Amino acid sequence: MFSFLLAGGDFGTEFDIFGATENLDNFFQNKDIYNATSEDYSPVIRDRPDRRITVGTDWKQPLLDKAAELDFYDELHQHDNNQPLPFEDNRFKTVFSNSVYWVENVELHLDEIARVLADDGQGHLVLKNTNVRNFLNTLWNQWEDELGNEFIEMIDRGRSDHYAHLYTPEEWEEKLEAAGLDIVQQRATVTQAHSRMWDIGLRPISPYLIRMAYSMPKDQRVELKEDWIETWYKMLEPLCSPTWDYSDRPSPEIVYTVTPK
Structure with a gap:
């Protein structure tokens, strides 16, 4: 969300990230309440960013699913950064x-x-x-x-x-x-x-x-x-x-x- 906004994007007031959360009852058991998505999760985009990001990575698939809804990344990869990055030398x-x-x-x-x-x-x-x-x-x-x-x-x-x-x-x-x-x-x-x-x-x-x-x-x-x-x-x-x-x-x-x- 932050990258989208910093790139010039904007959302409608009716949208926010809190519409796709889970484990609210287990918040104090250190659960990530944002590691979730839902079938009706649909960002209301008022302004498109003036640039795109080529590749985004995360190790949590629900966060990648939400990022995909923005149509802001050319590629999204689920990846554990404790492992070598799945990209060729000198790519970026x-x-x-x-x-x-x-x-x-x-x-x-x-x-x-x-x-x-x-x-x-x-x-x-x-x-x-x-x-x-x-x-x-x-x-x-x-x-x-x-x-x-x-x-x-x-x-x-x-x-x-x-x-x-x-x-x-x-x-x-x-x-x-x-x-x-x-x-x-x-x-x-x-x-x-x-x-x-x-x-x-x-x-x-x-x-x-x-x-x-x-x-x-x-x-x-x-x-x-x-x-x-x-x-x-x-x-x-x-x-x-x-x-x-x-x-x-x-x-x-x-x-x-x-x-x-």
């Missing part, structure tokens, strides 16, 4: 990934990204680093007695146990170098304040909001959604600067632009 001018840190065999995956990049190509890799743990570490170390472990576990919802790899920025740079990738640019994508808003936000009550919204008649749901969008836009737009934070803290996420050596 551009590679984008925001999930490298989830891959268990991260060294192989970085080697494979270097292999499939054209000699004059660029990779754009969004990598979370160890600073993403600062908030939860603070809760566990300083506030567990006051908040209780149930509160902290509800906020975390098992995610911190499933990051396959979190390294310091310096360690990520060493791994990129070892994979044969030169870093030509790096920039923080979010601050720790943004990361907390994204990771927490309304997440703990999202199953109930989804169930409530989709129990409404469609017209009523769309009307309420428009009010939500108007209010949330006013609240969040001032915070959208990539450097906004309420204290001076290192970024938990950096996008590295890399080229093959």
Whole structure:
């Protein structure tokens, strides 16, 4: 969805991703509620993007099925990134990934990204680093007695146990170098304040909001959604600067632009 929007696409107000979810009752058992699709899942596209993506991959077939509904990708492949990429050498001018840190065999995956990049190509890799743990570490170390472990576990919802790899920025740079990738640019994508808003936000009550919204008649749901969008836009737009934070803290996420050596 994000790539579609960033490429210039837009959806009608009556559509959102919450129409195809499952396991809402098992949300706090760490189930992925978005790993689902349905027969009536049909994005309402108001504007087509001004460009397309050649190839997309994911290891969850329902997510690929939903991506196919966008008619935005020339090819879609189900693939486990712990295995070699199913593409020939030097195929791509551009590679984008925001999930490298989830891959268990991260060294192989970085080697494979270097292999499939054209000699004059660029990779754009969004990598979370160890600073993403600062908030939860603070809760566990300083506030567990006051908040209780149930509160902290509800906020975390098992995610911190499933990051396959979190390294310091310096360690990520060493791994990129070892994979044969030169870093030509790096920039923080979010601050720790943004990361907390994204990771927490309304997440703990999202199953109930989804169930409530989709129990409404469609017209009523769309009307309420428009009010939500108007209010949330006013609240969040001032915070959208990539450097906004309420204290001076290192970024938990950096996008590295890399080229093959």
